[in-house]
Amino acid sequence: MIRIVTLEPFDAGDIAFLSRTLFQAFGLGTEHAGDRPLPAEAAGDDDRYDGPKLVAEVQPVKTFADDKVLYLTSAPLSIAAGPLGEPPCWSYAQYGGEKAVVSTSRFPARGVSEASIETWRKRLARESIHAVGHMWDLHHCYDARCAMHPSWSPALAQAPEAELCNFDREKSERKIRLAKT
Ligand SMILES: [Zn+2]
Ligand SMILES: [Zn+2]
Numbered sequence: 001m002i003r004i005v006t007l008e009p010f011d012a013g014d015i016a017f018l019s020r021t022l023f024q025a026f027g028l029g030t031e032h033a034g035d036r037p038l039p040a041e042a043a044g045d046d047d048r049y050d051g052p053k054l055v056a057e058v059q060p061v062k063t064f065a066d067d068k069v070l071y072l073t074s075a076p077l078s079i080a081a082g083p084l085g086e087p088p089c090w091s092y093a094q095y096g097g098e099k100a101v102v103s104t105s106r107f108p109a110r111g112v113s114e115a116s117i118e119t120w121r122k123r124l125a126r127e128s129i130h131a132v133g134h135m136w137d138l139h140h141c142y143d144a145r146c147a148m149h150p151s152w153s154p155a156l157a158q159a160p161e162a163e164l165c166n167f168d169r170e171k172s173e174r175k176i177r178l179a180k181t
Contacts, residue, residue, distance in 0.1 A: 002026070002132060003033040005061055007073040007101075014121055021125035021162050025147070026132065026172060028068075033061045038075060048078040051092025055099040066179045068135045069099045070128055076105040090127050090151035093134035100131035106151075108158075125162035127151060133164065136172045141165060 002022050004015060019030040039057035042049045054071070061069060077089040093100035102124070110120040129147040141148035144155040146165035164172065 001064070001067045002028050002030040003061055003063065003067055003069045004030060005033050005058075005069060005071050006035050007038045007058070007071055007075070009035065010072060014124060017121045018125050018128055021122075022070075022128060022132065025129045025162070025164055025169070026136070026176065028176065033069070036061070036071075038073060044078055046078075048076045048089075049073070051077045051079045051089060051101055052094075054101050055092065055094060058099075063098065066176075067098065068132055070132060071099070071101040072104070072124075072128075073101060074104045077101065077103045087150075088152045091131040093131040095134050096137045097135055100135055102127045102131050119159045122159065122162050126160050129162055129164065133168060133172060136175045138164075138168050138172055141168055 004018065015032050019032070022028070022030045036059045038049065039054060041057040042054035044050055054077070058071060063069060077092055079086065079089050079092055088106065089103070090106055091100060091102040104124060107120055107123050110117060126147050130151060133148050138148050140150050143149060143165045144153065144157070145161060146168055147163060148168050149156060
C-alpha cells in the first residue's frame with residue numbers, strides 16, 4: 001500500500017489522478033491518509049525544508065509492513081550538497097526505505113486550462129513514481145522517457161510522461177513480490 005500524506009490541502013482531482021497513476025506503475029493500492037503539518041524542525045533559514053529532516057520529523061501515519069508513505073508539499077526542499085554541489089531538489093526518498101517527500105515548487109505553473117492542469121498532474125505523478133521507485137531500490141535511469149531519469153536532467157522532456165521503462169518496471173515488480181512473501 002502507498003499512503004499519500006498531504007502537508008497542506010491538495011485538490012481532490014490531483015490526488016485521484018496521482019493514486020490511479022501510482023497504481024498503474026506499481027500495481028499497489030494507494031490511499032490518501034490525510035493532512036499533516038509541515039514539521040517546523042525541518043525549516044531551513046532560506047525558506048526551504050531539509051528533505052531528510054522533513055521525513056524524519058513529520059507526524060507519523062499508521063503503516064503496516066512494506067507500506068510506503070509519500071508526503072506532498074509545495075514548499076521547496078533542500079538536500080545536503082554532494083561532491084558536485086547541491087542538485088536542484090524535486091523530491092527526497094529514503095532509499096529502500098519507507099518515506100519520501102515530493103515538492104511541487106519546481107513544477108511549471110498549474111494554470112487553469114485543462115491542458116495545463118493535465119501537464120501539472122502528470123508531473124506530480126512522474127515525480128511521485130520517481131520517489132516511490134527509490135523506496136523500492138530503483139536507481140536513476142539513462143532512459144529520458146523513464147520516470148527514474150533524474151528530474152533535473154536537461155534531457156528530460158518539458159512535459160514528461162509518468163511511466164517506468166520496462167527494466168525498472170520489472171525490477172520494482174520483483175522487489176514488491178519479494179516483499180510480499
Ligand atoms: Zn532520484
Ligand atoms: Zn528506467
